[in-house]
Amino acid sequence: MAQALQRALRDAMAEDPSVHVLGEDVGTLGGVFRITDGLAKEFGDDRCTDTPLAEAGILGAAVGMAMYGLRPVVEMQFDAFAYPSFEQLVSHVAKMRNRTGGAMRMPLTVRIPYGGGIGGVEHHSDSSEAYYMATPGLHVVTPATVEDAYGLLRAAIASDDPVVFLEPKRLYWSKARWSPETPAVVGPIGRALVRRSGSSATLITYGPSVPVCLEAAEAARDEGWDLEVVDLRSLVPFDDETVVRSVKRTGRAVVVHEAAGFGGPGGEIAARVSERCFHHLEAPVLRVAGFDIPYPPPMLERHHLPGVDRVLDAVARLQWEAES
Amino acid sequence: MKNSRAPSRIGPAPAGRPVPPYRRGSPAAATLLPEERPFRVFGTPAEAAADPVLLLRLYGGLVRGRRFNTQATALARQGRLAVYPSSTGQEACEVAAAAVLAERDWLFPSYRDSLAVVARGVDPVEALTLLRGDRHTGYDPYRHRVAPLSTPLATQLPHAVGLAHAARLKGDDVVALALVGDGGTSEGDFHEAMNFAAVWRAPVVFLVQNNGFAISVPLAKQSVAPTLAHKAVGYGMPGRLVDGNDVAAVHTVLAGAVERARSGGGPTLVEAVTYRVEAHTNADDATRYREDDEVAAWRAYDPVNLLEGALRDRGLLDDEAAARVAGEAEEMAARLRERMSADPVPDPMELFGHVYAERTGQLEEQARGLRAELDASADAAAAPGRGDAR
Numbered sequence: 001m002a003q004a005l006q007r008a009l010r011d012a013m014a015e016d017p018s019v020h021v022l023g024e025d026v027g028t029l030g031g032v033f034r035i036t037d038g039l040a041k042e043f044g045d046d047r048c049t050d051t052p053l054a055e056a057g058i059l060g061a062a063v064g065m066a067m068y069g070l071r072p073v074v075e076m077q078f079d080a081f082a083y084p085s086f087e088q089l090v091s092h093v094a095k096m097r098n099r100t101g102g103a104m105r106m107p108l109t110v111r112i113p114y115g116g117g118i119g120g121v122e123h124h125s126d127s128s129e130a131y132y133m134a135t136p137g138l139h140v141v142t143p144a145t146v147e148d149a150y151g152l153l154r155a156a157i158a159s160d161d162p163v164v165f166l167e168p169k170r171l172y173w174s175k176a177r178w179s180p181e182t183p184a185v186v187g188p189i190g191r192a193l194v195r196r197s198g199s200s201a202t203l204i205t206y207g208p209s210v211p212v213c214l215e216a217a218e219a220a221r222d223e224g225w226d227l228e229v230v231d232l233r234s235l236v237p238f239d240d241e242t243v244v245r246s247v248k249r250t251g252r253a254v255v256v257h258e259a260a261g262f263g264g265p266g267g268e269i270a271a272r273v274s275e276r277c278f279h280h281l282e283a284p285v286l287r288v289a290g291f292d293i294p295y296p297p298p299m300l301e302r303h304h305l306p307g308v309d310r311v312l313d314a315v316a317r318l319q320w321e322a323e324s
Numbered sequence: 325m326k327n328s329r330a331p332s333r334i335g336p337a338p339a340g341r342p343v344p345p346y347r348r349g350s351p352a353a354a355t356l357l358p359e360e361r362p363f364r365v366f367g368t369p370a371e372a373a374a375d376p377v378l379l380l381r382l383y384g385g386l387v388r389g390r391r392f393n394t395q396a397t398a399l400a401r402q403g404r405l406a407v408y409p410s411s412t413g414q415e416a417c418e419v420a421a422a423a424v425l426a427e428r429d430w431l432f433p434s435y436r437d438s439l440a441v442v443a444r445g446v447d448p449v450e451a452l453t454l455l456r457g458d459r460h461t462g463y464d465p466y467r468h469r470v471a472p473l474s475t476p477l478a479t480q481l482p483h484a485v486g487l488a489h490a491a492r493l494k495g496d497d498v499v500a501l502a503l504v505g506d507g508g509t510s511e512g513d514f515h516e517a518m519n520f521a522a523v524w525r526a527p528v529v530f531l532v533q534n535n536g537f538a539i540s541v542p543l544a545k546q547s548v549a550p551t552l553a554h555k556a557v558g559y560g561m562p563g564r565l566v567d568g569n570d571v572a573a574v575h576t577v578l579a580g581a582v583e584r585a586r587s588g589g590g591p592t593l594v595e596a597v598t599y600r601v602e603a604h605t606n607a608d609d610a611t612r613y614r615e616d617d618e619v620a621a622w623r624a625y626d627p628v629n630l631l632e633g634a635l636r637d638r639g640l641l642d643d644e645a646a647a648r649v650a651g652e653a654e655e656m657a658a659r660l661r662e663r664m665s666a667d668p669v670p671d672p673m674e675l676f677g678h679v680y681a682e683r684t685g686q687l688e689e690q691a692r693g694l695r696a697e698l699d700a701s702a703d704a705a706a707a708p709g710r711g712d713a714r
């Protein structure tokens with residue numbers, strides 16, 4: 001996936017001279033995850049810039065650059081280090097178009113490596129998507145496959161709206177059949193995909209939890225469950241259509257993510273599904289999420305992250321019988 | 325560790341002391357330090373040399389600016405504006421900031437700087453739209469190259485840096501001038517913007533209007549730096565201290581900083597020492613945190629009177645000319661009153677405008693909901709005998 005992301009950046013920069021990459025260590029080092037490797041060499045320091053170490057400054061400067069017609073792609077080094085830039089994101093990036101009655105666009109992309117499962121120490125594994133989802137004016141996108149890593153990033157950079165592009169860290173090294181010769185640009189962002197079709201229940205998920213759900217679906221087959229897996233790919237805009245179509249067919253749904261459950265994305269998704277599919281539901285929409293705790297130390301994270309077993313437990317609870 | 329060889333009697337020849345291989349980024353601090361006292365023109369030899377045409381132009385700006393402030397304050401009292409943060413006493417900074425910029429340059433104002441925005445050429449009603457409350461930004465930022473008035477403190481400063489940087493990358497000799505208050509200099513964004521600007525040698529000028537207070541908090545509780553201009557030195561850019569009530573001085577210093585930025589010299593931090601003679605906004609009670617004497621002393625050192633005195637002393641202004649300028653300002657105020665006399669009626673459907681380039685499904689659905697609510701209440705109002713009971 002890392003390679004696909006890098007290729008997406010390179011192709012975008014080659015195609016459009018207004019695309020600029022900036023962030024901490026993105027130049028000579030190529031980023032701590034090497035996503036920007038080689039870009040400074042190929043396009044120069046002005047196109048791929050090592051900035052001072054200040055996230056609000058980076059994002060704030062990117063706002064000014066976007067005002068002047070550039071398409072900045074900002075790299076935040078890790079999820080929890082994006083927080084200093086939160087005010088710029090919420091007060092300006094998300095609102096500039098609206099504040100100016102459409103006169104000022106913010107075609108910028110904020111790439112954030114997010115989520116756990118890589119044994120990182122604290123502040124290196126947060127799932128912060130709910131904060132971004134709760135901010136009108138932002139698009140929030142997260143790939144789960146190598147193809148999407150390329151396609152969605154290209155779409156994000158091409159978008160005239162600001163996109164928070166969440167990169168699941170633990171999928172960076174996932175190897176999949178992907179031919180870098182013919183990378184595909186996906187359509188406009190905002191469409192979910194059925195990754196596996198099934199008929200007994202829908203697992204609604206995204207990013208790092210997609211492989212978990214696919215594995216759970218395989219395991220459930222032995223128990224006679226035929227699970228459908230919907231990969232949201234985009235949290236904002238939210239693809240109600242694909243999700244609703246699936247749940248109406250299967251009649252049961254579990255939302256799976258590793259972000260904390262309370263106030264997390266799953267609550268919103270479950271509510272939307274309940275509102276739209278009430279008469280089709282055989283059971284309440286369930287959630288499988290990370291615990292409501294600050295991200296745990298690496299030796300404990302496997303207890304926190306929702307894995308296949310927890311997903312299967314939830315599926316079992318879908319055999320729901322109303323109390324009389 | 326033990327030496328394997330026996331020590332010789334004379335020992336080794338003394339080597340030169342090792343020099344630590346430090347790296348330095350910036351020029352010597354001394355060249356960046358601000359002046360001991362704020363730079364002034366009025367009352368100094370520089371006054372006689374000041375360009376009369378420029379002074380008269382600035383005079384018109386100050387008189388109109390003062391009138392704009394009193395008129396907008398009155399409009400706020402009448403409820404025509406939700407609030408008005410007056411810049412009375414600070415007009416020299418506002419007017420000079422607009423006057424030093426070329427058409428292609430950009431101004432980055434904060435919420436107190438409607439006057440600078442108007443002086444830049446923006447329609448006064450459009451400049452007041454944010455405060456009036458019918459929409460956030462009344463003007464097209466690209467038309468006059470004025471960024472939206474920024475309410476979160478100091479957040480506009482990194483924008484100015486980014487824009488100036490982008491312009492330079494594109495080969496345009498554009499300068500960005502950003503305004504911030506004394507309180508705003510404590511914000512992280514202020515410091516990050518200064519540092520970015522210095523490292524990038526961005527063509528930016530930061531103008532701190534030190535008006536003594538951040539709402540109720542006096543400068544002494546805000547910062548213990550010798551001056552706010554001194555903050556520049558740590559970032560490797562020059563700090564300049566100027567008398568913020570002396571419009572000729574502010575203009576001179578800002579023009580120098582803009583020129584420096586334009587010619588590739590990098591950013592400058594200018595601190596203009598001035599005073600907020602009115603309350604923070606019309607909603608604030610300034611008597612709770614400051615003494616009348618202090619306010620009176622600053623009222624006596626008024627930027628408009630200061631310039632007017634200098635012009636009259638040099639025979640550049642007489643009663644008749646002063647009356648003409650005052651008359652123009654009065655007309656401007658009358659037009660403003662007239663145009664603000666009715667409350668605007670914004671279209672509720674505008675709520676969903678310009679959130680995204682393309683409206684999302686969620687917003688589409690909510691917009692349909694509001695449309696239905698509006699239609700229903702319009703029908704109810706139209707139906708005889710079924711007036712809205714609420």
Ligand SMILES: Cc1ncc(C[n+]2csc(CCOP(=O)(O)OP(=O)(O)O)c2C)c(N)n1
Nearest residue numbers: 436475476477505506507508535537538539
């Ligand atoms: C980030 C942020 N914090 C708090 C406020 C509330 N606030 C509005 S004006 C103000 C004081 C600002 O003082 P200063 O920067 O000196 O500017 P002045 O109002 O004196 O022009 C405060 C605290 C704000 N607008 N933004």
